[in-house]
Amino acid sequence: MRLGKWVSLVFAVLFCGFMVNGSVAAFIPVDNYLIACGSSQNVSVQDQVFVPDSYQSSFLLESEEESFVAAANSSLPSPIYHSLRGFTSSFSYKFDIHQTGRHWVRLYFHPLPNSGHDLNSASITVLANEFVLLNNFTFKNQQSSYLFKEYMINVTSDSLTLNFIPLNNSVTFVNGIEVISIPDDLIADQASMVSPSAPFNGLSNLALETVYRVNVGGPLLTPQNDTLGRTWENDRKYLHVNSSAVIVSVVPGTIQYPVSVTPETAPNWVYATAEAMGNANVPNLNFNITWVFPVDPSFRYFIRLHFCDIVSKALNDLVFNVYINSDIALGSLDLSSRTGFLAMPYYKDFVSNSSTGSNNLSVSVGPDMMADITNAILNGLEIMKISNGAGSLDGPYSVTDLLPNLHSKKSKFGIIIGSAVGISAAVLLIAICYCCFVTRRSKGPRQAHPWLPLPLYGNSHTITKVSTTSQKSGTASCVSLVSSNLGRIFTFQEISDSTNKFDETLLLGVGGFGKVYKGTLEDGTKVAVKRGNPRSEQGLAEFHTEIEMLSKLRHRHLVSLIGYCDERSEMILVYEYMANGPLRSHLYGTDLPPLSWKQRLEICIGAARGLHYLHTGVAQSIIHRDVKTTNILLDENFDAKVADFGLSKTGPSLDQTHVSTAVKGSFGYLDPEYFRRQQLTEKSDVYSFGVVLMEVLCTRPALNPVLPREQVNIAEWAMSWQKKGMLDQIMDSALVGKVNPASLKKFGETAEKCLAEQGVDRPSIGDVLWNLEYAFELQETSALTDPDENSTNHIGGIPLTPLEPFDNSVSMINGVNSGTDDDAEDATTSAVFSQLVNPRGR
Template sequence: MVEMKLVKCVVIVVFSWFMVDWSYAAFTPVDNYLIACGSAQNVSLQGRVFISDSKQSSFVLKSQENTVIASSNSSVPSPIFQSVRIFHAPASYKFEIHQKGRHWIRLYFYPISDSGHNLRSASVTVVTDDYVLLNNFTFKKYKGSFLFKEYSVNVTSNTLGLTFIPSNNSVAFVNGVEVVSVPDDLIPNQAASLSHMGPSSGLSVLAFETVYRVNMGGPLLTPQNDTLGRTWENDKKYLHVNSSAQAVTVNPSMIKYPVAVTPEIAPNWVYATAEHMENADVANTNFNITWVFPVDPNFVYFVRVHFCDIVSKVLNTLVFNVYLNSDSALPSFELSSITGNLAVPYYKDFISNSSTDSNTLSVSVGPDPVAEVTDAMLNGLEIMKISNGVKSLDGFSSAEKLFPKASLKKGKLGIVIGVIVGTSFVIVLIALCYCCSVVCRSKATHQSHPWLPLSLYGNSQTITKGSMTSEKSGTASYVSLTSSNLGRIFMFQEIMDATNKFDENSLLGVGGFGRVYKGMLEDGTYVAVKRGNTRSEQGIAEFRTEIEMLSKLRHRHLVSLIGYCDERSEMILVYEYMANGPLRSHLYGTTLPSLSWKQRLEICIGAAKGLHYLHTGAAQSIIHRDVKTTNILLDENFVAKVADFGLSKAGPAIDQTHVSTAVKGSFGYLDPEYFRRQQLTEKSDVYSFGVVLMEILCTRPALNPVLPREQVNIAEWAMSWQKKGMLDQIMDHNLVGKVNSASLKKFGETAEKCLEEYGVDRPTMGDVLWNLEYALQLEVTSLALSEPEDNSTNHIPGIPSTPLEPFDNSVSMVDGVNSGTDEDAEDSATSTVFSQLVNPHGR
């Protein structure tokens, strides 16, 4: 059905090109450089002509040493890739700019195989006069066969320099370059900031990189169909649930552009197609259509959503909600009341970041509960990365650092100005230091935390240095553990010393809450320091939750919180250091050695013990709500510990079955029942853990949009193989032939039960733990039997010489602290059936 609609769409597109072709000639760029690099002749591509860079006119190639290669391979993916220019040293294209302002910079890369160089291993860096566009890119770490990049840069001088720098003793290369002027108002100066982690104004001077440009419900649109030469892809591979949306299409001639929106904002084919709810009569008004996009969590994003009501028959009936991640972007949004008519384009801009520690950005639309019509829709979407503080769109190195010659033009005049400004700065700095010292002395007697409610500290209404007992004079303070037991309070200077002033070389990772650094305390203890972003409201909530949760929890399989720092409006958490980092890094994406099947089972068991403790170890259970492989950390002995409790939630009371709460977590791991009903239970963690089990077995991400549709979601894909009894066909190739079949079968059955659609059909974490222990014993026994026969069982690791006590799902707690040692209680909790597995023919 979907395919038929797309075919219909394409037919209408072809027909409409003849009907509305005039609309695509509305904008004529003043600067329009289309360069075929290394080519001896001009190249035609999608209705445009790229000229050879050897025919220099108003642009100049400055290169000391370069090579021109014309490909003899006719199978290149596009005519622009038939030639390449290779640089052995830094080289620049210089373009004359006739109209200052916004320009597209588009780059084409394809590693021609018969170039005489191993271009797949080439490491390429590209910078403009001010911005880093690409930093150490190599096809060796890239899954695609070619690379197309589009940037939007505000050019303020009469020339634009584009420099290609070989990195790591390699060469640089490029196949095609575009520098094209665009309307200045295409990127506004302001946008609504939802995450409070990025700029809401001043956007007009920043650089952008197009990450996604999507035509909902419609076909691929090429530069021939767009007045600004843009490409719009279809949305299907980004849908979280394929069956949640239905495409709708109208004749593009029906689109009525208002004065405020032109085809330069988006072509009429974007507004003439849309995705809306597959079942508009769905009873659950919490139902959403959601698109999920992997993004770099180190950057903030400009998000533009496009709407045009081509679904409604009459005005003022379609009311729906729009969300970015879990933030409400457009509540009770009624389009026709804004546009005054149907089929009138409208768009809205936002600033957002990736969802909490998931490296994705999600966009959702869903019906408003009070609406007459239960429906929601979206026509188009653009997601653009915003340059960071060092003017980079790839990493944290500035253009001056990567290519110092780029800043030489500021030369002698800059030196003179610098001396004058520097002298003035020193005078001002001395005055400021004096003022700061006075202010600091006045604040030293009464510290306040405007962003953190003081109820966190117990019953006290204020907190001062006088109320703390210092265990290390002048360096660190401790809240009295008899009243609050919140752990050690670190001074900010102590954190600075431990991390060498947050040295980037000590960076362990980046999450939604902030950056994590390796640190060393004065006593030589290694710690992990998570520095939050104080501008994030969600970060504040995570900070509070993490301290409150972990101050009450102590377990061998939970990462321990050592203390925190809230000085100078910082949000810093200090944890025990986990030497082997996140589990995910040992599965894929790095060169670390592969884990054995026994190691993987032991890690699964450790994580299951941590989650089982959360669910049963207190009077009221705790639901983690963000179980995934990046939140399972490994210590130096590969002991697994569950981490990151910023999204954790107290479980339902005894007389309740669930907790009603907004959906939070990471796409790919989210319990579908929780996603649909917004009803959270312990079984939501069980589902997420089932995804983790499959990720451990298959060593691939939970969501991978670049794969074929049926393989995008690991839960759906792996379950289809599990139900065929062929899980061994998709397992990590490093495990093939090294796994006991009975152990794998038990593991697969356990994961399948975890991934049941309805929570009531899923096992408890205690049951999951029991089954994983069983799978481990099957594996250990098979390993032992492969060794020389021995009448004694004492040589078999993990098999006790005496029968074990029956498994007990309960753990006694008194005031949030174990009456015994939790890990001892759970580690010994294994059924007596395991003692009979020494002889696999027994019973």
């Protein structure tokens, strides 16, 4: 503690000296609007001057007559909060843009008490050109009465319009506005996507909101210390373990900027300070320094990491790993090899979601044990929210969803004229269609049941619906028809009722597509309702893929799709309810009782049967592409079913060996051959299933960056023990002494073959299934002799019938089994097990 105080004191002295003697190079923006809303005079904030928002030549305030102003005394923390302008109807500020490109848009809000309105309950919605910045924000029940928001918008036109819209018959207001141009190359168009690792393009077309900007190891930096007027806060409150890091610093003047990094990237005070590895009260030197940040899990985030080697005495003395959530973002990072010098800044940009199943985003640095160097540093960190597919940074609604509330008074005449024209056109169109229908009906033959919906794949706008009487309310409502291809089409009201309006107490989990709720239909059927999040990286394509795939598949080891809903721009999927949830929750991370070895084998066998059906049981094979323990669900009897087909892909045709496609999946489960070559095969699912087998045995995640380097990846770690014949040393402690060694050996050999580096060396999922069933039979017997490694086609000299995906008597129509798959599978299974007479005979 004393050392920390001395470091802080010395640091403060150095910092004050720098502030007195140092200077910050000025960046001169072409567009620089500083607006004190509602003020009658200029307002000085440090070295900036905000001008009143009355009519100016440089910007336009619309409908000033319908606004009100308020002012307060000087006891507020900043003069910019001393006044405000409120609006009783939709309002806008329009700014002329002289240099297109990226701009800061900064907004200040504080509900002054003497405005004559209840501003604490005021609804604040702000639009900026095609982006939604704020949607229905209110200070009611907020801990702070001050709100500062900073956005980065790429303005491509000659003007920027900020619309303020009061919702719910409320008012809205704003205290201050900044619109300032910044270097267009401050953020590139491309960053690196984390999990899976892939390029992320198109940042220039998206809006960003600053969520965190942290000077790691350094003091608070105010806008006066930054050439772009940014604020950098200290990192200590975000450190997961304070004792895991120590502050290091150098004189800012020693920082030498390369050509690719400028003070606009970050001030030299960011690069002159850092957190490095500390060992106080930390028993294991192989730990990581971790920062944890609460975030909205519905959005993706732009993450910029700032590095500068200010701790090494020579080049190549600092090599470490960087993690975002539990994923490796940068492995074996050698800063001196990137820059060629010490004390030279370097930064790297990433795009990531929050941690799976969490409202947090974590960033970690830790030593690379392969390099035998036990240090790691981080100098600065920026986290910015990325606008979603609707162009919003707050909620699912787009500008077009909110604009009908805008300028309603001015557009009444246009609405009347437009309505009249529209009605006339509609009447004319109906008359023409009726004439064509009568003519065609008189000429063509009659068809039975013309009202039945066509079996098309698509959203509800392409599928017929019928109005009838709701059984529940007795009032007219839209009730879905059952299509043999698509399942039931639910109304949004039905979904809302079944989940008690998406009650969070019914939440089953959160995935890449969105949240999953437990629901109960009117007839008492329990269902799982997966509600797509429009801000998720998974969207319409995955929604259609899931419907299209599952509507063609029926198997007792695949989760059944009951129906879907796509009203009101929603993407909702309704599945059969799996009472015991994902396999992963029964392996680790919860207090659920451990599964027995027999249960684990049965679950793996069930999942393998589901994958085997996908690969061989339909007209053209289907590759799941996201096999993992969270996508293997268990029903009330612990029967396993494969779920989540949003990333599934139709397999290669007979004249092809693979499908060329972008890499998608979950980090830690990805087939390395697919990752390198972007060539997808059924063997990619086999590799992922091999990772699942090791998870089942060892009860730990596929990736765990907090472990020593050699243990981070379960596939590599478990394979090293398997090759030594010592898999029993890393198995779940709950299984020790309860597993037949022969069964364990066969299980380990099966997993090892699945995890082969080359797809051609891996078995088919049918062979995997056969070996797992054999391991199960070995566990059921009391035989202790090891099975013959080469006995893949016979047991005890008795030939086995080849495993078939379905009975030959079952017909296939359009890739859909018209018979009962359960019966076919039972017949196949019995054919296998009837010949597993007595392994002791070997």
